Amino acid sequence: MLQIFPDASSIAEHVSSILITKIKSKPDVVLGLATGGTMEPIYARFVERVRQQKVDVSRLTSFNLDEYVGLGPDHPKSYSAYMRQHLFQHLEFDPTRLHVPDGLAPDLEQHSREYSAKLEQTGGVELQLLGVGSNGHIGFNEPGTPFDSRCHVVQLSERTRIDNSRFFEGDAIVPASAITMGMVEIMQAREVLLVATGENKAEIVAEWYRREVTEAVPFTILKKHQRARIILDEAAASRLPADVRKALMAASA
Numbered sequence: 087m088l089q090i091f092p093d094a095s096s097i098a099e100h101v102s103s104i105l106i107t108k109i110k111s112k113p114d115v116v117l118g119l120a121t122g123g124t125m126e127p128i129y130a131r132f133v134e135r136v137r138q139q140k141v142d143v144s145r146l147t148s149f150n151l152d153e154y155v156g157l158g159p160d161h162p163k164s165y166s167a168y169m170r171q172h173l174f175q176h177l178e179f180d181p182t183r184l185h186v187p188d189g190l191a192p193d194l195e196q197h198s199r200e201y202s203a204k205l206e207q208t209g210g211v212e213l214q215l216l217g218v219g220s221n222g223h224i225g226f227n228e229p230g231t232p233f234d235s236r237c238h239v240v241q242l243s244e245r246t247r248i249d250n251s252r253f254f255e256g257d258a259i260v261p262a263s264a265i266t267m268g269m270v271e272i273m274q275a276r277e278v279l280l281v282a283t284g285e286n287k288a289e290i291v292a293e294w295y296r297r298e299v300t301e302a303v304p305f306t307i308l309k310k311h312q313r314a315r316i317i318l319d320e321a322a323a324s325r326l327p328a329d330v331r332k333a334l335m336a337a338s339a
């Protein structure tokens with residue numbers, strides 16, 4: 087299902103309220119969490135609302151989608167650090183229930199299998215948050231990733247490394263590889279919310295709309311998910327066919 091909201095701020099409000107409703111109804115829910123610029127306003131609003139409503143987050147479990155290979159949890163550009171900065175340090179989580187892949191694991195393939203197994207042991211993800219790369223990647227599953235892939239190590243595409251270089255100032259180089267949950271773990275989530283905001287996502291969103299399900303555009307797989315929502319702001323929706331855009335905007339008004 088596609089939904090269009092006016093801007094990133096109204097999306098942040100909407101997604102926060104979905105998360106909070108879920109946590110209130112199931113305090114030990116397992117959440118799948120994402121990183122990236124798109125998630126920043128969402129986590130900021132979520133933290134605000136959790137504090138206002140005094141929601142207990144201490145029993146929830148989370149699994150992050152991905153991490154750069156070579157960056158340990160203490161590295162400022164690691165996704166562990168991102169999660170602490172934008173979410174984990176602000177609320178009373180139980181740190182033993184928060185999982186992010188370890189980019190410094192000595193045996194990354196084994197770590198991938200263990201991460202996947204641990205996720206399975208907890209019963210899998212109830213609600214998965216996703217962003218999308220400008221090339222259609224989800225997690226770090228780049229175009230061409232087989233749909234039957236599980237948590238694994240990936241070589242990042244040039245496009246992704248260029249996109250993400252904005253988070254690496256100075257001489258810091260975007261790592262060449264990453265560890266990511268696979269397409270299988272993502273599709274096993276009971277519910278998925280993919281958020282895309284801003285003009286630079288407009289082209290890939292239009293491609294998602296035009297194309298059949300294809301490994302060339304990883305997030306097209308969500309067309310096969312029973313409970314996936316693609317949540318767009320007007321800028322990200324701007325290259326959808328005009329009639330589709332109009333109908334979706336009328337539906338969410």
Ligand code: GLP
Nearest residue numbers: 121122123124217218219225226
């Ligand atoms: C990164 C992450 C993805 C994220 C994507 C989009 O590559 N691995 O999980 O969805 O970037 O990021 P942004 O929200 O910054 O556009």
